[in-house]
Amino acid sequence: MRTENRFGALTVVLLVAAAAALHAQGRGGAAWSTVGGDPQRTGWARTDPRISKESAVKPGLQLLWKRQLQKGAAALTQPVLLPNIIAYKGFKALANLGGPADTVYAIDSDLNRMFWETRLSSAAKGTMPACAGGSIAVTRAATLGAPAAGRGGRGQGGPPPPAAAAPGERGRGNGGFGGMFTVYAVSTTGMVHALNPQTGEDINPPAKFTGGSARLSGAVVIDNVVYAAVVEPCGGVASGVYAIDLTENANTVSSFDAKGARVAGALGPAFASDGTLFVATGASTGDATYANAIVALEARTLKAKDWFTAPAGFTSSPVVFTQGSRTLVAASNADGCVYVLDAATLGGADHRTPLAKSAQFSQAKDFAAGAITTWEDGGARWIAAATGGPLPGDAKFGQANGTVKSGGIVAFRLSGEGSSTTLEPAWTSRDVERPGAPIVLNGVVFAISAGAMGAGKGKSVLYAFDAATGKDLWNSGNAMGSYVPGVPPSAGDGQIYVVTADGTLYAFGIPLEH
């Protein structure tokens, strides 16, 4: 039985913070710019001013605050972070996320104060089809390059800065409105809203995007184009990927029809630096052309450029990263393996030949964490994924941290080049019950128990592991009162954010003295 994509049962809010990662000693840390952290969906926050594998142990991570945004069973989306906006009430660090009834929140993430809360004007007023699940998507503009030093500070003591503000200079002129800071939201009725990041008010009239009542994932804005995936056919909207070009209010929509194939994963399409999109799919209810595949799409037009077809459906959104001069794409599959593809030729001549394929690490056929994560450490490329049950008997990882019975995190180290590229099994974590998709923050892997798509029970626990060894560093114990409905955590500037099924947002981290 296919696992229900619990994202689809949520109000999906995807927010993209400024692409620039702010200087560690500036205002705020790296920006978690969209679901998955960046358009490449790496789930990797490269630096952090306070969280490290050392500080996770001592002084230790802790629950900083929690806020129940909706009472009862209320799905929230992954918070995305804007660590520094110069707003009309001062410098703010905002976490944006969505909730039921097309509600978008902006919360001062240092102080746990609501900055604004708005209900989209195009919110559904009648009953939605069951397949829709009441999803919205929210995002801000992102860039495809590597995170750059941000405008973190003010630095008024020095000589006049160059015309382009240097790192450490206050980024005045772009602090409050428009450009990189506009919040884009897609309502349950498929309308795109451009929201004032300071107030949540519409900047322009909403524009028709997907229309209907599609269930969205992975919304992101790149070069003034909003992209999002429609997870499965619903309400007359085909599954696939959609784009709307908002340049000068053109509002032209293009789409890639997956021909009935379900879009896999929680994070939608992933982007290469040239703008190419990669979308993973699962089984199809109709035409199998794009089923169980990773498809490369042209930017803006969304024309299919290439594809790779696997024996089974994918269970995660793709991640995109570079290895030397090559761009690689990776995703987890229902066969319990991670596939690595060369973005230049996804599956070779037969569209079925991956660059590398990991050893099997999962046997849970109904398990889908929704995402994998990838990071670099000392020049080594790592990929971590979740398994929803015991490891296969023949799985051999370099380091184990206990017996994996009900699930855990596994990590691979990418080695070799070209056709000799391999995924070397590196470590397994302690036992974690059906964990959700992991993320990585400054050398620490975070994962949530009962956090996989469709896990849906009990009370989740947030775990921290050493990204190099998988060693236990910390866990949240009984701090959370509900489970996490398939939404990976997000992180930045010393805090990790988790949403639970009872409508509560939790912030864990290392306190910053106020």
Next chain:
Amino acid sequence: MRKVIALGLAAATLTGGRMLADSERPSSARRAAATAQAPASDLIDYWTDGADVERSGWVRNEKILTKANVGTLKLKWKLETGNQPRALHGLMPVLVIGQLATSAGVKQVGIVNGISDNLYAFDVETGKMLWQKHWDYEAPAGAGGGGGPAPQDPRRLGFLRPGGSSDTPVIGPADAQGRRPVYFVTGDGMLHTLNAADGSDLQPPFKFFGGKGWALNLAGNTLWLQTTYAGASIAAVRLDDPDKKVMTWNAGSGGAWGRRGVAVDSTGTAWTTTGDGVYDLTSDPKRYANSVVGVQIDNGQMKLKDYYTPTNWEWLRKRDLDPNNTPTIFKYKGRELIAASGKECRLYLLDPESAGGENHQTPAYKTSLFCNEEVDFQDMGSWGALSSWEDPSGARWVLAPFWGPVHSQAKFPISYGPVKEGGVAAYKLVERGGKLELAPAWVSRDMKRGEPVLIVNGMVIGYGSGEETKQSWPDIGLVFDSSIRAAKGTRATIYVLDAITGKELWSSGDQIHQWNHFSGVTAVNGRIYLSTYEGTLYCFGVDSAAAATK
């Protein structure tokens, strides 16, 4: 090429120095002008911003303005200087020489500078210009918002960097010929030493230091300039040094924003606060932003003597809540102490012998927050300078101006209704368990952006600037163009409060027709001065008859 324009007494009615015709003045002002002057023996100097080198703001020897006659304060005159605003700046605080020999006889003379490299001297009694000078020089002077090209209209300059002469002058003691030197730094960094009587040069000008300078301080023979945007935080020169060697110290990060410049303690150490930036002792050079720093001159070099950095400096950095006030220095039972504050809106009490303890992060005492609950760097917090005085019982008070509402958790025993836009907070120094504390005493009535205060004969002279302080708006975001803020300003209002209780004794009401920015109130010899953005100087004075029966 530098060009100096000097206008003598006769030029007072020319160009920018337009005087109001008598018929334009309120009738009360005409009456006041006709009254007799106060006895010469009562007249004192207000020779430096903040009243003394310690920047106490305490006008100790005032003999005319009292609680008994404060209610008779009336508008004496107003003088339109014609100073061209730059960014948000207009005129700086007025300085006063109680008795000065001029070509027209002995007069009480006021000195005020305008941001556009103007210096004005006026007859306190009549409000007429005695002389004025203007300096022209080749730019660079000022910048556009965010460091971009400067706009043609100086009113549209970025408010962080107005260019021009933002420093308040300082008046030195009489020389052998009885001449009073006025020290003033123009926007090109040149130090001018002028005869207060006629504006002539007493010394050839020389290059001192540029940037956005704040009030000059003259301690002994050392002239101090606190500045920002110029590659140094503090500059100093010994006036008796024939080489005029300029000594500087740079905090490495964070500008210096205390409006009264540095405060100098009994050892000659100059203290100030460093603004928004990074505190990092591992960098080379080290960086001391978000701190209270003390520098001293040692063998012709300016060196950091000591400093205090709050343990929460990263938070201050993150939200731009830096200490930005000129500290105030005072003695309590023979012990010298420093009080400092800033946009975060709490007071620090420091011992200048060990400002932050061994780790430089341990103050003698710090208060809880008394404003800025919103954590807003622009509309809230304490700005400008602290003040301090000792009441007749020997109790020591510290006074902090602030913007925005009082913090909901701040507990002042005496208050005067809701404070939404700003005001003055008064703390009393107390000893508990052998340790010093600053205990909340009173908070004033609401003022639109409370500004640094003076203390005169048991009264606090403060004002709300009426300035629009917001830098970012919901509709247009963050914009540096000063004209946007300028258009939203209201009016400045002077308040005289009882210094023990905070009770309002007098206010200027709606008599001042415009706001000001980063200026300052002056109160001396029975008169109170405040200026506006457009360069109009207002003088309020007590009724002469009341003054005579003080």
